[in-house]
Amino acid sequence: MQKKNFWVQTGQALTTWRTASVTLLSFSSGLPLGLVWIAIPDWLRSSGVDIRWVGLITLAQAPWAFKVFWSPFMDRFVPPFLGRRRGWAALAQLALFVFTLALAGVGNQPGAFWVVGALALAIAISSATQDIALDAYAVEVLRKEEHGVAVGARIGFYRAAMYVAGGLSITLAAQWSWSMVNVLLACLYLPMLWVTWKAPEPEEKQAVPTRIRDAIWLPFLEFLSRRRALEILAFVLLYKLSDNLGSSLLRPFLVDMGYSDFDRGVALATVGLASTLFGTFLGGAVTPLMSLGRALWFFGFLQIFSNLGYVLLSQTETHRGLMYAAMTFENVTSGMGTGAFSVLLLRLTKKKYAATQYAFFTCLFSLPRILGGPLTGYSVHAFGWELFFWGTIAAGIPGLILLHRFSPLGEREPTIQLGEPVSSKGPISRKSLWMFGGLGAGVGFVLAWFLLGLAQSLEAIYKGTTETFLFWENTMSILAPTDVSGWIGMVSLFAFSGCVGFLLVATLIARRGIKGGSVFPAS
Numbered sequence: 001m002q003k004k005n006f007w008v009q010t011g012q013a014l015t016t017w018r019t020a021s022v023t024l025l026s027f028s029s030g031l032p033l034g035l036v037w038i039a040i041p042d043w044l045r046s047s048g049v050d051i052r053w054v055g056l057i058t059l060a061q062a063p064w065a066f067k068v069f070w071s072p073f074m075d076r077f078v079p080p081f082l083g084r085r086r087g088w089a090a091l092a093q094l095a096l097f098v099f100t101l102a103l104a105g106v107g108n109q110p111g112a113f114w115v116v117g118a119l120a121l122a123i124a125i126s127s128a129t130q131d132i133a134l135d136a137y138a139v140e141v142l143r144k145e146e147h148g149v150a151v152g153a154r155i156g157f158y159r160a161a162m163y164v165a166g167g168l169s170i171t172l173a174a175q176w177s178w179s180m181v182n183v184l185l186a187c188l189y190l191p192m193l194w195v196t197w198k199a200p201e202p203e204e205k206q207a208v209p210t211r212i213r214d215a216i217w218l219p220f221l222e223f224l225s226r227r228r229a230l231e232i233l234a235f236v237l238l239y240k241l242s243d244n245l246g247s248s249l250l251r252p253f254l255v256d257m258g259y260s261d262f263d264r265g266v267a268l269a270t271v272g273l274a275s276t277l278f279g280t281f282l283g284g285a286v287t288p289l290m291s292l293g294r295a296l297w298f299f300g301f302l303q304i305f306s307n308l309g310y311v312l313l314s315q316t317e318t319h320r321g322l323m324y325a326a327m328t329f330e331n332v333t334s335g336m337g338t339g340a341f342s343v344l345l346l347r348l349t350k351k352k353y354a355a356t357q358y359a360f361f362t363c364l365f366s367l368p369r370i371l372g373g374p375l376t377g378y379s380v381h382a383f384g385w386e387l388f389f390w391g392t393i394a395a396g397i398p399g400l401i402l403l404h405r406f407s408p409l410g411e412r413e414p415t416i417q418l419g420e421p422v423s424s425k426g427p428i429s430r431k432s433l434w435m436f437g438g439l440g441a442g443v444g445f446v447l448a449w450f451l452l453g454l455a456q457s458l459e460a461i462y463k464g465t466t467e468t469f470l471f472w473e474n475t476m477s478i479l480a481p482t483d484v485s486g487w488i489g490m491v492s493l494f495a496f497s498g499c500v501g502f503l504l505v506a507t508l509i510a511r512r513g514i515k516g517g518s519v520f521p522a523s
Contacts, residue, residue: 019150021199022138025089026154028192029134030161031185032096032127036060036120038166043178044116060120065366066495067128071359074132076215078208083201085137085354090196092130097189099123104182135362136354139346140202145288151342152284155335156277163273164188206352219353219360220506228406228415230507232348235402236364239300239341242396243334246307246389248376250327253310253385258318267327275328279335287340291412292347295340296403303337304396306330307389314385341365344414428508437505444500448493452478 040060079087099122106115142150165185173181209215223229254264287295309326316322345365349357380388407414453475481487 016146017200018141018143019146019153021195022134022142022150023153023157024195025134025137025192025199026157027161028093028096028189028195029127029131030158031165031188032100032123032130033064034162034164034166035100035169035185036124036127038162039169039173040116040120042170043173044113060117060124063121063124063128064131065363067132068356068359068363070129071132071356072212072215072219074129074136075219075353075355076209076212082197084206084208085133085140086196086199086201088133089130089137090193092126092133093189093193093196095126096123096130097186097193099126100182100186100189104179104186131362132355132359135358137199137202139349139354139358140204140206140351141200142346144347147343147346148284148287148339150284151287151346152281152339155280155284155338155342159273159277159280202351204351206354215356217506217509219350219356220503221509222350222353223348223357224507231402231405233364235399235406236345236361237367238399238402239296240303240337240365241399242304242307242392243337245376245395246310246330246392247334249380249388252380253314254323256385257313257323259320259323263320263323267324271324271327272331275331276335279332280339281335282332283336283339284343285339286336287343292340292343293407293411293414296344296407296414297400297409299333299337299340300396300400300403302333304393304400306333307392310389311386311393314389347414433505433508436508437501439501440504441497441501445493445497448496449478450475452493 074084074088078084079091081087082090099119103116103119103123106119138150138154169181169185172184209218226232251264254267259267283295283299290298306329309322309329313319313323313326345358345361348361376388379391383391403414453472457474478490478493481490
């Protein structure tokens, strides 16, 4: 009976306008990402722009990592049309249409670097804003039984759009021109506007915060008041760590193993894309049948040990069939893990604070991919490919240990409901809050400072710019920046330390409350 209900629910989920609109709008999210991450750097470099300037363009990716900082404003303020979620999405799509069309105006002038960079940044900000709105819309509009199917379909359309804007556009630009390609990409947002206009409103209306302070604080306080909240946050950070580390250097790995350009292209662009899409859709669709807790365990084991294929590949001579098999298995299992994990993120998010909470979870999820990059190259240089991939398997174990904390092995559903504060101590004073917040920020600054110095020292040895491990010199140089990247690193340190202090203060307030104040205002 349970299986019958599952297939009935799946069929209904595939035919509702709720899931169809959420899925179609994911195509609009993938377009700007493929354009900024892949197409624009390729266009500039192939046009002869200095690689140093092309490297600076990658800074335009920052809005996707920091979108949580303006998501509370999108929870607090409501556009005058189409409601809180669809209204913001429509405004972002209009901005994407205008900025992409403007990019077409400089399509034959890649030397206008600062104009291209400014437009790329504007597209990224608009895209991150659209992602906040569409993710919050999915949280609010989807029913629980539709989560699995919708997640798989959303990621499929998202990846397809990335391929169109980041892969197909490069091919078309070689036949036509970048101006024409950008015009075509801009026009793709027009049908997305129509879908946004016709998409249904959520069945349950959510109250809008009356103060911006509530929109900033309450999403964090609500989540941190749950039992196992900190373990869940650590799990979000670490569940895909093994997968992220293992896939970070696949291109150079295949080069070192002696595979041709053709083999690498087929493996990464064709086999890799198809197997990832299949795995993600399968993982999302099967999760309701297995139950979320069991799916997270099963797919978590698979995605960790899928790197055994690369261990085997590093021990053998060039073998095309084995390479395709290892790539397919790793991408399918990674996609299945992503499907179940994305369902968890939907379940973790409270509809009332959908924009801020979901943006926070996705930003936290992306941190290992960003922070782990500098260390992977040195690890391969020091230990070789075989030990590196064994290390990525070990890196997945902490995520499963944390999973056991809130979803023990064999349990059908994880325990993520709102619970009573775990501390039996009384309310904390505002003076103590300032003290703990400052202490947390200081510890966060020192920790990030030393880790950044370590990464720079290891990277210098890996690149061959020095044969000596100059940890202290590199660490101290961070505090005296001399170029743009140095100042960006300094700003990142202060931002990270502020986030640590903010998280500590929010946790104390959520668990203990404030003397003479209310944790959750009536508004």
